[in-house]
Amino acid sequence: MVRVLEVRRDTPSVSTLVLDKKVRPEYGQFFMLWIAGAGEKPYVCSRSGGNMEVTVKRTGPFSEQLAAIKKGDIVGIRGPYGNGHFQVTGRKPCFVAGGLGIVPLLPVIEGMRDAAKGAYVILGAKTAKELIHLERVKKTGAEIHVATDDGSAGDQGFPPELFLKTLAGKNFDQVLCCGPEVMMYQILSIVLEKKIPAQFSLERYMKCGIGICGSCALDPTGLLVCRDGPVFRAEQLRGTEFGKHRRDAAGSKTKI
Ligand code: FES
Incomplete structure (x- = not known):
């Protein structure tokens, strides 16, 4: 269980939550995010290293609840999961x-x-x-x-x-x-x-x-x-x- 440190509004329908949890997943790995009473869904971090950041677009009941979360609220996370991740192999x-x-x-x-x-x-x-x-x-x-x-x-x-x-x-x-x-x-x-x-x-x-x-x-x-x-x-x-x-x-x- 982790606390939400900050909520940033990116666009009219997209927000980024900054969580009180340091993570360094492989590029593209995901976490399951849990909200009390709403269940859990997979999300990928929008920043690598430092505090975990999750960017959320309001598209349905779960993301509506996630987007309504405020600084100081608590969410659950588990992960990172996934064995296939992004790797840059080219120069261009x-x-x-x-x-x-x-x-x-x-x-x-x-x-x-x-x-x-x-x-x-x-x-x-x-x-x-x-x-x-x-x-x-x-x-x-x-x-x-x-x-x-x-x-x-x-x-x-x-x-x-x-x-x-x-x-x-x-x-x-x-x-x-x-x-x-x-x-x-x-x-x-x-x-x-x-x-x-x-x-x-x-x-x-x-x-x-x-x-x-x-x-x-x-x-x-x-x-x-x-x-x-x-x-x-x-x-x-x-x-x-x-x-x-x-x-x-x-x-x-x-x-x-
Ligand atoms: S989410 Fe259950 S097998 Fe992938």
Whole structure:
């Protein structure tokens, strides 16, 4: 059980909680966060080292309760979990983030230190107001390309379109991606065709977080997102249900 030290409002629908707990997970590993009366859900740290920070978007009953938490409140955490994490292996990596997808990628970019100047970041959001952690990304020195659905900041369009256009003039040797699964699936198709090494952070309904319940299974491989991910290489996702189906709270398959 840990105390909330600070709550920062990042955008109208996104907040960051700073917790009284020092952690240093591998990039992309997740923690299960518990709120009394609401249960628990997986979250990735939005900063590496120092006090644990969790960035939360209000999307449903649990995240509404988490976002309503105030300085001094108590939450429960367990973790870190997951054996698949982000690793920078290229000198010219491209980071593709949609919405909250920048959260697990940002500590990776910051961890590159001076080498981040060779990185390229495609940062997508619905509107300018919903761009998350843009100032922190700028501080890394990486080249940034912003895209919004409505054109209120950067180019109007979606990250996969920009990625495809950008590929024509850049020679990326690696792609690291996180965002809505529909977006990631499009990026996956491109990198598999172009044979660019890539890593993707997946989100699934998680109950146990430790490989027991099967709710996060990636059919037909038997891979579990909580145990074998949440970050997977592109080749691991080829031919799976990624981009097509996921399980809901009852364990039934639903379309993405
Ligand atoms: S959440 Fe239970 S097996 Fe992954």
